[in-house]
Amino acid sequence: MGKNTQCVHSGTTSDRVTRGINTPIYTSSSFEYLDAPENVYPRYYNTPNQQAVAKKLSALENTESGLLFSSGMAAISTVIFALAGQGDHVIMQRDIYGGTHHFVTAEFERFGIEFTFVSNQVEDFEAAIKSNTQLIYIETPSNPLLVITDIESVSSLAKSRNIPTAIDNTFASPINQNPHDLGIDIIIHSGTKYLGGHSDLCCGAVLSTGELIDRIKTSGANFGGSMNAATCHLLERSLKTLGIRVEKQNQNALSLARHLDDHPRVSKVFYPGLAVHPGFDIAVRQMHGFGGMLSFELDEAQVHPDQFVRGLSLITPALSLGGVETIICAPAVTSHVKISAAERKVLGIADGLFRLSVGIEDVDDIIADIDGALA
Ligand SMILES: Cc1ncc(COP(=O)(O)O)c(C=O)c1O
Numbered sequence: 148m149g150k151n152t153q154c155v156h157s158g159t160t161s162d163r164v165t166r167g168i169n170t171p172i173y174t175s176s177s178f179e180y181l182d183a184p185e186n187v188y189p190r191y192y193n194t195p196n197q198q199a200v201a202k203k204l205s206a207l208e209n210t211e212s213g214l215l216f217s218s219g220m221a222a223i224s225t226v227i228f229a230l231a232g233q234g235d236h237v238i239m240q241r242d243i244y245g246g247t248h249h250f251v252t253a254e255f256e257r258f259g260i261e262f263t264f265v266s267n268q269v270e271d272f273e274a275a276i277k278s279n280t281q282l283i284y285i286e287t288p289s290n291p292l293l294v295i296t297d298i299e300s301v302s303s304l305a306k307s308r309n310i311p312t313a314i315d316n317t318f319a320s321p322i323n324q325n326p327h328d329l330g331i332d333i334i335i336h337s338g339t340k341y342l343g344g345h346s347d348l349c350c351g352a353v354l355s356t357g358e359l360i361d362r363i364k365t366s367g368a369n370f371g372g373s374m375n376a377a378t379c380h381l382l383e384r385s386l387k388t389l390g391i392r393v394e395k396q397n398q399n400a401l402s403l404a405r406h407l408d409d410h411p412r413v414s415k416v417f418y419p420g421l422a423v424h425p426g427f428d429i430a431v432r433q434m435h436g437f438g439g440m441l442s443f444e445l446d447e448a449q450v451h452p453d454q455f456v457r458g459l460s461l462i463t464p465a466l467s468l469g470g471v472e473t474i475i476c477a478p479a480v481t482s483h484v485k486i487s488a489a490e491r492k493v494l495g496i497a498d499g500l501f502r503l504s505v506g507i508e509d510v511d512d513i514i515a516d517i518d519g520a521l522a
Pocket of ligand 1: 218219220221246290315317318336337338339349350351467482
């Protein structure tokens with residue numbers, strides 16, 4: 148099935164009793180166990196609503212199985228702690244979501260896990276491999292600078308050394324990029340973003356092989372970060388329109404990136420769909436669309452960042468991303484605030500950098516709002 152058909156139909160069940168065409172919301176947290184093939188319980192990731200959505204996402208990412216979590220960070224921390232423990236080593240791409248970066252620096256040492264941050268270049272991943280490396284973790288396109296990592300090169304390196312790989316695929320969504328097809332073992336999403344798509348829920352997802360999902364589920368049941376039935380229902384409904392939302396966001400973001408790139412008051416634009424982006428060729432190869440996220444820096448001699456952001460009226464300065472509405476944020480004071488100023492400098496996240504999550508509005512209205520604020 149094509150992506151839009153999977154969005155609508157995969158995993159969705161009908162209501163046998165009333166013949167309603169949507170998956171019913173099963174509120175029970177208690178399920179009978181006599182003669183049941185397995186014990187069903189929300190924290191075991193196997194209730195009917197969890198399974199319906201996990202099946203839809205597995206179909207979209209072309210994996211065997213999936214798990215749903217109460218946040219993207221619950222998904223990320225569970226995957227990492229399921230695969231690495233005391234005495235193990237993990238290789239992390241340096242350009243990643245600030246919360247993940249902080250999770251690594253704040254928690255790994257306490258649990259005896261060694262880590263190495265590396266650039267997006269495959270040679271750096273190779274040089275960092277040690278005999279105790281248990282996981283290679285990437286994020287592409289990355290938050291907030293849209294760094295593109297060559298997924299296939301990293302996954303084949305890892306396979307040749309027998310090391311599992313995980314990717315944060317949040318920025319791309321399963322519509323724009325399917326890393327399992329490129330050899331990555333574990334796909335992670337902050338479902339709070341494109342999967343939810345309406346800025347009204349918080350959740351995470353992990354998609355992988357049956358074997359790895361069983362391993363992650365065992366730790367996940369101990370950590371207890373599973374998702375409730377009401378959120379599953381909202382997510383399932385949202386996913387039905389994921390394809391058409393993301394397609395529109397791709398179109399709007401590309402138009403906006405081109406417009407900003409030509410604007411005399413904008414000094415830099417980061418968008419993998421621009422031919423000048425250093426990751427453009429790889430993005431063309433590994434992505435189906437370039438996504439709805441872009442970042443830019445203002446020419447601060449002409450425009451004061453604070454005045455600019457206060458001058459917007461349609462676009463809201465707000466946290467998070469991936470919703471139907473266009474929002475803007477300065478990563479230095481939001482998504483990457485927990486990273487030290489020195490480390491942000493190394494990463495290239497300037498105080499005047501803005502990250503735009505482009506929505507599904509008419510693009511002329513988004514452009515008019517930005518042009519007005521720049522003027
Ligand atoms: C790329 C990326 N990964 C993971 C997360 C964490 O997700 P959550 O906030 O749902 O825990 C975020 C949140 O902003 C993100 O942008």
